[in-house]
Amino acid sequence: MFAFAKGSAGSRLAAPDAAGVATPAAAPAQRAGASLDLEDVSLSVPNEAGTVEILRSVSLRVVAGEFVCLLGPSGSGKSTILNLIAGLSKPTVGRVRTAEVDVAGPGLDRAIVFQDAALFPWLSLRDNVEFPLKLQGHAAAARAARSEELLRQVHLWRFAGRFPHELSGGMRQRGAIARALATDPAVLLMDEPFAALDAQTREILQGEVERIWSATRKTIIFVTHNVREAVRLADRVVLMGTRPGRVLHEERVDLPRPRAANDARVSALANGVARRIASEVEKVAREEADDAWVAPGAHGPGDPRRQLGRGI
Ligand SMILES: Nc1ncnc2c1ncn2[C@@H]1O[C@H](COP(=O)(O)OP(=O)(O)OP(=O)(O)O)[C@@H](O)[C@H]1O
Ligand SMILES: [Mg+2]
Structure with missing residues (x-):
């Protein structure tokens, strides 16, 4: 399952040999993105009242190398979908497949980046990035080459010896992205990775993710509450x-890349998506209300900069 096939043309790291010794190869690692399929997936879990339905009939086909953003209010099952793809939980009904193969559990072909970087505080940035490679038994030289390559890619090479508490939030998230890429996954799952960052840092990191995605052609599933972020990044x-x-609706974003943070076409499309969200939220509220309902703020268009915050 490990990504770096021995002697493969596109790999800097070779798989450990029988003696567990890895040898560095010449070119940078690159495993292209893999397809993902959720086929009529439902998930229910037990609760005090019996069972609670978390996902209902979710079908999603993602082609290899596609960048998909999941956008939706709190509790709509976005993280649950990432967990299913990561193999951390299983659907009650339906199938989850990656590269046409049923997901049986976690694997190095899929990596997750969370909102809070989750870097190990007792390890330097370099050692954090090398950690998954060490688990795989790769030799020090190969690990060092790979961590340098990745830390340069996220512009953190100069800070390789720093510990997480010595880095800004944006730097920690870039470090987490580098660590997620260390094993060269085919699928990168990103769960609100920039939610805790200030707006400007967030925009810079959006550009970084788009650049990394363009260079690696990984399949990315990116969860966000931010409409504009979703439209800027997603296919x-x-x-x-x-x-x-x-799933309520899908919107294809056929805008040229790279997309600037202030691109007017991104804004226009984000406005349209925000309006749709406003009407979907209102529709759901009407369905759930047992008497006449007027949605708050129902008179104006949705604001694309808004966060689809908790409790909507
Ligand atoms: N293992 C579980 N047991 C019980 N309930 C769960 C479990 N996992 C998720 N849930 C519930 O399922 C719903 C969806 O959760 P999930 O975390 O996927 O939503 P989300 O869209 O990621 O929300 P947020 O935007 O707040 O992160 C929530 O109501 C959550 O409480
Ligand atoms: Mg979530």
Whole structure:
């Protein structure tokens, strides 16, 4: 399952040999993105009242190398979908497949980046990036070459010896992205990775992710509450609804790349998506309300900069 096939043309790291010794190869590692399929996936879990339905009939086909953003209110099952793809949980009904193979559990072909970088505080940035490679038994020289390559890619090479508490939030998230890429996954799962960052740092990191994606052609599933972020980054925005979590709408984003943070076309499309969200939220509220309902703020268009915050 490990990414770096021995002697493969596109690999800096070779797989450990029988003696567990890895040898560095010449070119940078590159495993292209893999397809993902959620086929009519439902998930229910037990609760005090019996069971609670978390996802209902979610079908999503992602082609290899596609950049998909999941956008939706709190509780719509976005993180649950990432967990299913990561193999951390299993659907009650339906299938989850990557590269046409059923997901049986976690694997190095899929990596997750969380909102809080989750770098190990007791390890330097370099050692954090090398950690998954060490677990795989790769030799020090190969690990060092790979961590240098990745830390240069996220512009953190100069800080390789620093510990997480010595880095800014944006630097920690870039470090987490480098660590996620260390094993050269085919699929990168990103769960609100920039939610805790200030707006400017966030925009810079959006540009970084787009650049890394363009260079590596990984398949990326990126969860966000931010409409503009979704439209700026995605080939396709998948809008989720809640109670139970389900897909409400998909919007293809056929805008040229790289996309600037202030691109007017991004703004226009984000406005359209925000309006749709406003009407979906209102529709759900009407369905759930047992008497006449007027959605708050229902008179104006949605604001694309808004966060689809908790509790919507
Ligand atoms: N293992 C579990 N047991 C019980 N309930 C769960 C479990 N996992 C998720 N849930 C519930 O399922 C729903 C969807 O959760 P999930 O975390 O996927 O939503 P989300 O869209 O990622 O929300 P947020 O935007 O707040 O991160 C929530 O109501 C959550 O409480
Ligand atoms: Mg979540």
